[in-house]
Amino acid sequence: MSQPAIAGVPTDRLNAFALREAKRYGQSRPKAAKALAAGAGHYLNGVPMHWMRDWPMPHLPLVAQAKGARITDIDGYGIDDFCLGDTGSMFGHSPKPLARAIRKQAGRGLTYMLPTETALKAGRLLTKRFGDFRWQIATTATDANRFALRVARAVTGRPKVLVFNGCYHGTLDDTMVELSHGETVNRAGLVGQVQDLTLGAVVCEFNDLHGVEAALAKGDVAAILTEPVMTNSCMVLPEPGFHAGLRALAQAHGALLIIDETHTISSGQGGYTKVHGLTPDLFVVGKCVAGGMPTAVWGMTDAVAERFNVYDAARPAGHSGMGTTLSANPMQFACLAATLSKVMTKHAYAVMEAGAARLAEGLQQAITTHGAPWHVVRVGARVEFICAPGPLKNGTEAAAAHQPQVEAALHTGLLNRGCLIAPFHNMMLVSPATRPRQIDRLVLAFDEILAELFA
The missing domain is CATH 3.90.1150.10 (Aspartate Aminotransferase, domain 1)
Incomplete structure (x- = not known):
């Protein structure tokens, strides 16, 4: 038997x-x-x-x-x-240029809420490595994705983000949704969840451009948020034409395209986006971008930045809901500059x-x-x-x-x-x-x- x-x-x-x-x-x-x-x-x-x-x-x-x-x-x-901190140490543990940068900055202070000359250098290197975006610094990719979505909703005036079934973009509430019998529902197992996340999100299957088109046609999607390759699961590759289709559909329906490269930075210098010539409106990468020092970066094109600046100038005074006290600290910039120039x-x-x-x-x-x-x-x-x-x-x-x-x-x-x-x-x-x-x-x-x- x-x-x-x-x-x-x-x-x-x-x-x-x-x-x-x-x-x-x-x-x-x-x-x-x-x-x-x-x-x-x-x-x-x-x-x-x-x-x-x-x-x-x-x-x-x-x-x-x-x-x-x-x-x-x-x-x-x-x-x-071969785990390497689940990508955080993708370039190895304590590369020499990174260790030197940490030692040097440690004697100059760890955080002071002001930029340094190294911060300016890091900005130039980010553009050289990943593309011509207007950058911001966060501590985790979760935060970077959260802030990118706030910008997308602000400039489009729309409430929803389109994500793919089984995706992972950090512990971001907005993306903790899944498909159940063809319907978007809160993801099972969320701790202490009380809000209906479907009010701000819609789920499609990866590689399903027809499903994406149908969701975008409703006119309430501010942004598509996607990894170039589905990771943090059994890995799923994009089918030929999928990313070109996403770009075209987002453009046609007035949605922004956000590419999260936090895992797919393994694809090559500049990540999957640069290697394969993708053209997102907003770009996010974290984990190993500063060699393992808790750091993430997110950026937007000039066109999105202009739209955001118009929105930002007109909004009421008060908290933006973006930013954390320890983000953009000098140790992050020291590690960013060392990693981008000498490690990556x-x-x-x-x-x-x-x-x-x-x-x-x-x-x-x-x-x-x-x-x-x-x-x-x-x-x-x-x-x-x-x-x-x-x-x-x-x-x-x-x-x-x-x-x-x-x-x-x-x-x-x-x-x-x-x-x-x-x-x-x-x-x-x-x-x-x-x-x-x-x-x-x-x-x-x-x-x-x-x-x-x-x-």
């Missing part, structure tokens, strides 16, 4: 593997377990940020240090880091692309060799294996492809073999510091696990 399977893996075999790998992990890190038992109780549920509970191991490791693409934990294990280089991206291609090819070869009904997707330096056939077309298909039980077992198994990937999905990044031997170790570990699961 055939055994039930999850993503092609017999359930009893998967359970046995997961149990063994969890036990192996727990036995190998007694110092972390002891330290957590003694000190984690001061935090809610034992973690300083709630999503740290999403790691699938029996308990968290505690990091002693990180350098380049390597982490060392307090139990003495060296770990090849063409050479760095060339190394990352080559390494990611090596990784994607190795993972796909293992999948093919063992007959797994899975596939691999790559966007520049970003690689994912997806535990389902592909390619995927939209957020609904991406949600169906997500296999938490299989992924959790794989993540723990890979960590036991010295390789760390992102906890939320099967995302891996190759940094300029990632060595070919680290990539080969990850491929070998992946192959070893698949050999057992699909024996």
